[in-house]
Amino acid sequence: AERILALGTRFDDDGSIDIFLFGAKAHDAGELTIDNFNGFVNRLIRQYPLEGSTYYGKVMKTIRNHYFGSAERRNSALPNDVPVYVMFVTDGATFDEKETISHIQSSSYEPIFWQFMAIGKSNKGTKPRGFFRAFQSDFSFLEELDNLTGRYLDNANFFSVEDPQTISDHELYDLLMAEYPSWVRAASDNGLILRETSKIH
DSSP states (O other): OHHHHHHHHHHOSSSOEEEEEESSSEEEEEEEOTTTOTTHHHHHHHHSOOOSOOOHHHHHHHHHHHHHSOOOOOOSOOOBSSOEEEEEEESSOOSOHHHHHHHHHHHTTTTEEEEEEEESOOTTBOOOOSSOOOOOOOOHHHHTGGGOOSOSSOOEEEEEESOGGGSOHHHHHHHHTSSHHHHHHHHHHTTSBSSOOOOOO
16 A cells, blocks of 8 residues: 555645445545555554455446546547546456446546556466465456457556565556556547646656
């Protein structure tokens, strides 16, 4: 959370990060800021106990509603002057692939980019280090995002790490920014972003 806050303060418009949690349900958990980050995760764990299932689509709906006022099926561009970058962290496969696909396809017409990061093993993972091993998960669905059809623009990327603490800040930020800058340019060229406001460092 602290590393993502550091990234957010570099190119977010107000230096804060909106936090959404998901499991069996989706939760809008407020903002993470420099002022409240100390103990933030522990407070979230107490307020939102672990839920034993994983539904990407539910939280994608919540996020789209939050930023665009709607999570409807979309097939025409919805331009805005501020792009949205979502770091989507999961340690399990979703139970609602069909709904997730629908949200990815519809949101490709919106100025929003989904960066999926899985905790566990996948074919698109970084090299394991140390002795940490997450439980085995099947991320084949996320691995195929680059081949997903029915989109206005390619609006999602995926990588996995077995233990986020074993990779450097520099490596993590490189992974998080692997496709986003090119998406910003494509979104600007195709009318989704009215003016390019994100500055990538």
